[in-house]
Amino acid sequence: MPELPEVEVTRRGLAPQLAGRVISAVEVREPRLRWPVPQAVRKLAGRTVRAVLRRGKYLLVDCGDGHLILHLGMSGSLRMLAPGTPAQKHDHFDLVLGDRVLRLRDPRRFGAVLWTKDAVHAHPLLANLGIEPLSRALDPARLYALTRKHRAPIKQFLMDGRRIVGVGNIYASESLFRAGIDPRTPANRLSLARCARLAKAIKDILRAAIRAGGSSLRDYVGANGEHGEAQSRHRVYEREGQLCRSCGAKIRRLVQGQRSSYYCPRCQK
DNA sequence: CTCGCCACCTGGGGGC
């Protein structure tokens, strides 16, 4: 599920349900996530949640004297439930806030639940993150400058969180299609004009996905857990062999950095 | 520094 749009919509769904509320209990059923869930997380009861923030794909729960850091990995999801809702397989972590429970489910356990008392942006996992794609920091000149030193294919550059955060495997392919750029193009061979096109494409694609995920993801966070509608909007992702909706050519798949990339050989040069 | 690759983990789907 989780690329930037889903994490952001999750954040928007959670924030009003968590902010201002007191943590009454914590339950860790399975501490073996990407990193062991630290003992401090089990001792959060009594703290008041001030805000829920996002940095890249990390969710940051501001508890006043520290932050709970959540990451959904490849398969994680968060839901608000009524207390006493039976935990199912892969429901590893609960944050209980009186009459509501925030529950983390993550079959593959690539996600994380961490705690830091220090300035959260100085945390080792956050300190070296790249720019937020929906902020003004991502503009044509900045993208052009960032790409200059990188000979790696632009698809892999986009997915490198040390340059730009939040663009995952789906939206890297979708953004490159929208910008008309071949995913194999070396990053440092993009002109300023193409960087401008790409920066705008990334913002447009992510914003549209947030809007599309909005309604379904509100349910997702609140109760059900069904997939959003973003899937039906994909132009190239997981469409190998199907026809390009713009030109009719067959969409192709290739492997870059052990991840699938999808592109239209006619629309993307 | 950048890069290429492996690792972590579970589950679903297809071929035989």
Add this chain to the structure above:
DNA sequence: TGCCCCCAGGTGGCGA
């Protein structure tokens, strides 16, 4: 039905 292989929305860490 079972087995085996491939694939999956992330990303830290390794050696070159």
